[in-house]
Amino acid sequence: xxxxxxxxxxxxxxxxxxxxxxxxxxxxxxxxxxxxxxxxxxxxxxxxxxxxxxxxxxxxxxxxxxxxxxxxxxxxxxxxxxxxxxxxxxxxxxxxxxxxxxxxxxxxxxxxxxxxxxxxxxxxxxxxxxxxxxxxxxxxxxxxxxxxxxxxxxxxxxxxxxxxxxxxxxxxxxxxxxxxxxxxxxxxxxxxxxxxxxxxxxxxxxxxxxxxxxxxxxxxxxxxxxxxxxxxxxxxxxxxxxxxxxxxxxxxxxxxxxxxxxxxxxxxxxxxxxxxxxxxxxxxxxxxxxxxxxxxxxxxxxxxxxxxxxxxxxxxxxxxxxxxxxxxxxxxxxxxxxxxxxxxxxxxxxxxxxxxxxxxxxxxxxxxxxx
Ligand SMILES: NC(=O)c1ccc[n+]([C@@H]2O[C@H](COP(=O)([O-])OP(=O)(O)OC[C@H]3O[C@@H](n4cnc5c(N)ncnc54)[C@H](OP(=O)(O)O)[C@@H]3O)[C@@H](O)[C@H]2O)c1
Numbered sequence: 001x002x003x004x005x006x007x008x009x010x011x012x013x014x015x016x017x018x019x020x021x022x023x024x025x026x027x028x029x030x031x032x033x034x035x036x037x038x039x040x041x042x043x044x045x046x047x048x049x050x051x052x053x054x055x056x057x058x059x060x061x062x063x064x065x066x067x068x069x070x071x072x073x074x075x076x077x078x079x080x081x082x083x084x085x086x087x088x089x090x091x092x093x094x095x096x097x098x099x100x101x102x103x104x105x106x107x108x109x110x111x112x113x114x115x116x117x118x119x120x121x122x123x124x125x126x127x128x129x130x131x132x133x134x135x136x137x138x139x140x141x142x143x144x145x146x147x148x149x150x151x152x153x154x155x156x157x158x159x160x161x162x163x164x165x166x167x168x169x170x171x172x173x174x175x176x177x178x179x180x181x182x183x184x185x186x187x188x189x190x191x192x193x194x195x196x197x198x199x200x201x202x203x204x205x206x207x208x209x210x211x212x213x214x215x216x217x218x219x220x221x222x223x224x225x226x227x228x229x230x231x232x233x234x235x236x237x238x239x240x241x242x243x244x245x246x247x248x249x250x251x252x253x254x255x256x257x258x259x260x261x262x263x264x265x266x267x268x269x270x271x272x273x274x275x276x277x278x279x280x281x282x283x284x285x286x287x288x289x290x291x292x293x294x295x296x297x298x299x300x301x302x303x304x305x306x307x308x309x310x311x312x313x314x315x316x317x318x319x320x321x322x323x324x325x326x327x328x329x330x331x332x333x334x335x336x337x338x339x340x341x342x343x344x345x346x347x348x349x350x351x352x353x354x355x356x357x358x359x360x361x362x363x364x365x366x367x368x369x370x371x
Contacts, residue, residue: 005028005031005037005076005077005135006028006135007027007028008025008026008027008028009025009026009028009133009134009135010023010024010025010133010134010347010371011023011024011025011026011066011129011132011133011134011347011371012066012067012068012132012133012347012350012369012371013026013064013065013066013067014053014061014063014064014065014066014067015063015064016063016064017053017054017055017061017063018053018054018055020053020351021053021067021350021351023347023348023350026066026133028135029129029135029136029137031077031078031079032079033079033080033081034079034081034100034139034140035078035079035137035138035139035140036075036077036078036079036082036085036091036137036138036139036140036143037075037076037077037078037135037136037137038071038073038074038075038076038091038093038131038135038136038137038138038143039073039074039076039134039135040071040072040073040093040131040132040133040134040135040136040371041071041072041073041074041090041159041160041370042071042072042073042159042160042163042344042368042369042370043068043069043070043071043130043131043132043133043163043368043369043370043371044068044069044070044071044163044166044167044366044367044368045069045353045354045357045367045368045369046069046111046194046357047193047194047357047358047361048266048358049067049354049357049358050354050355050357050358052111053067053354057267059111059112059113060112060113060120061110061111061112061113062113062123062124062128065110065128065129065130066110066128066129066130066131066132066133066136067110067130067132068095068109068110068111068129068130068131068132068133068136069095069108069110069111069130069131069166070092070093070094070095070131070163070166071092071093071095071131071136071163072090072091072092072093072146072159072160072162072163073090073091073093073131073136074088074089074090074091075087075088075089075091075143076135078140079140081140082140084145085140085143085145089145090145090146090148090159091143091144091145091146092143092144092146092162092163092165092166092321092325093131093136093138093142093143093144094138094142094143094144094166094321095108095109095110095111095130095131095142095166096108096109096142096315096316097109097122097123097127097139097142098141099118099119099122100139102118104116105118105119105122106119106314106315107119107120107122107123108315109123109127109128109129109130110128110129110130110131110132111130127139132347132350132369132371133347133371134371141318144321144322144325146162146325147329150329151328151329155329155331155335156335156336157335157339158342160342160344160366160368160370161336161339161340161342161366162328163342163366163368164198164339164340164342164364164366165324165325165328167194167195167198167366168198168199168201168202168324168333169202169315169316169320169321169324170195170198170199170291170315170316171188171195171196171198171199171200171202171203171262171264171291172199172202172206172316172320172324173313173315173316173317173320174199174262174289174291174313174316175199175202175203175206175208175260175262175289176316176317176320176323177289177311177313178260178262178287178288178289178309178311179287180203180206180208180259180260181207181208181259182206182207182208183207183208183209184208184209184259184260185208185209185210185211185235185255185256185257185258185259185260186203186208186209186210186211186258186259186260186261186262187210187211187213187239187252187258187260187261187262187278187281188200188203188210188211188212188213188261188262188264189213189214189241189261189262189263189264189265189274189275189278190213190214190215190241190264190265190266190269190272190274191210191212191213191214191220191223191238191363192212192214192215192216192219192220192223192362193264193266193361193362194361194362194365195264195291195292196214196264197223197361197362197363197364197365198363199262199264200212200223200227200236200363201227201230201333201334201339201363201364202324203262204227204231204234204236205231205327205332205333208235209235209236209237210227210234210235210236210237211237211238211239211252211255211258212224212236212237212238212239213238213239213241213248213252213274213277213278214238214240214241215240215241215242215243217240219362220238220239220240221238222362222363223236223238223362223363224236224237224238226338226363226364227363229334229338230333230334230335230338230339230364231334237255239251239252239255241272241274241277243272243273243274244273245273245276245277245280246277246280248273248274248277249276249277249278249280249281252277252278252280252281253280253281255281257281257282257283257286258278258281258282258283258286259282259283259286259287260282260286260287260288260289261275261278261279261282261286261287261288261289262288262289262291263275263278263288263289263290263291263292263294263297264291264292265292265293265294266292266293267293269292269293269294270293270294270295270296271295271296272294273296274294275288275290275294275296275297275299276296276297276298276299276302279297279299279302279303279308280299280302282302282306282308283306284306284307285306285307285308285309286306286308286309287308287309287311288308288309288310288311289311289312289313290310290311290312290313291312291313291314297310298310337364338364339364340364340365340366341360341364341365341366342366342367342368343356343360343366343367343368344367344368344369344370345367345368345369345370346369346370346371347369347371350369353367353369
């Protein structure tokens with residue numbers, strides 16, 4: 001389907017790790033089968049983008065590269081094999097790309113090339129550039145139509161606020177993977193980070209009771225306040241993490257047996273015993289989703305003795321996105337500032353944007369570019 005695309009557009013480019021970013025004019029991707037060209041409206045930033053681009057967090061990243069994670073934008077052009085998407089449609093553009101002939105080759109475009117030779121080649125040679133740009137190409141299956149009238153007019157979300165779902169979806173993927181059910185109790189740890197905090201919101205939307213477990217008491221109090229402001233009937237408890245395995249286990253057990261645990265340890269938390277503490281608080285047959293970097297989560301005597309399931313999870317499945325969007329469109333999550341406080345930046349202000357993203361993290365906080 002033909003449309004007017006400029007030959008060049010502005011994008012935020014990393015030439016080499018450790019060398020900062022530059023706004024540059026680069027060629028606009030060409031339309032073709034199997035892909036959409038999207039005019040980007042809002043493009044998300046990670047709290048640890050500075051660590052990735054500065055090299056302190058070593059992700060396998062080809063350079064030069066246009067940065068980014070997921071985005072929201074308007075379709076400008078779709079390949080002739082599209083049957084639903086049309087120019088003008090508002091879409092959520094997901095950054096998790098899968099090989100079409102081997103979906104287990106998966107990677108996060110512009111962030112991490114994944115663990116297989118196939119995913120790394122697909123990243124390097126085909127879907128390299130991210131969405132910190134005026135225009136971007138994405139596989140058709142990564143573009144999810146948004147009901148703009150329902151979300152923006154009836155429910156009152158702004159387009160950048162909707163993009164906060166790219167954080168919530170990650171925890172949602174882990175929670176669905178361990179089959180969290182309404183009414184169950186889940187311990188989320190550490191709950192005070194960007195992904196941990198947004199997972200608390202996802203679990204509350206799924207009807208679970210949440211025990212937010214983290215080191216920072218002030219942030220734990222903010223989590224509780226944020227949840228109850230948006231969802232006054234929610235069941236939310238907090239437990240301070242001290243690093244003492246058995247003391248923390250007792251504090252968690254004071255709320256009764258839990259059904260499940262979701263872990264989002266950052267690399268800095270890799271040696272923390274908090275997953276072991278949480279394991280002590282599980283009922284027989286409890287489930288644990290490991291989504292972070294905890295290197296020592298296994299409490300063998302409890303895992304074996306209590307029939308505990310430990311599962312790793314990378315991101316989410318495509319179905320999870322479809323279901324999450326239905327939940328959002330049905331109004332199952334709070335609105336306005338009770339949902340998220342989003343800070344927006346122009347591409348030129350990338351340095352400030354990435355610094356603000358590192359600080360403005362945690363439940364209901366999000367930072368994005370508006371290219
Ligand atoms: N599986 C996946 O698909 C997937 C997807 C996205 C991200 N992740 C991973 O999830 C990790 C967490 O993401 P995030 O956005 O929540 O990170 P973040 O915003 O950087 O937050 C880091 C969290 O770790 C806690 N922490 C740091 N050092 C700790 C320690 N020594 N002991 C206990 N807690 C500690 C922090 O607690 P304080 O507030 O007390 O500092 C905070 O809650 C990321 O590093 C990322 O690699 C995985």
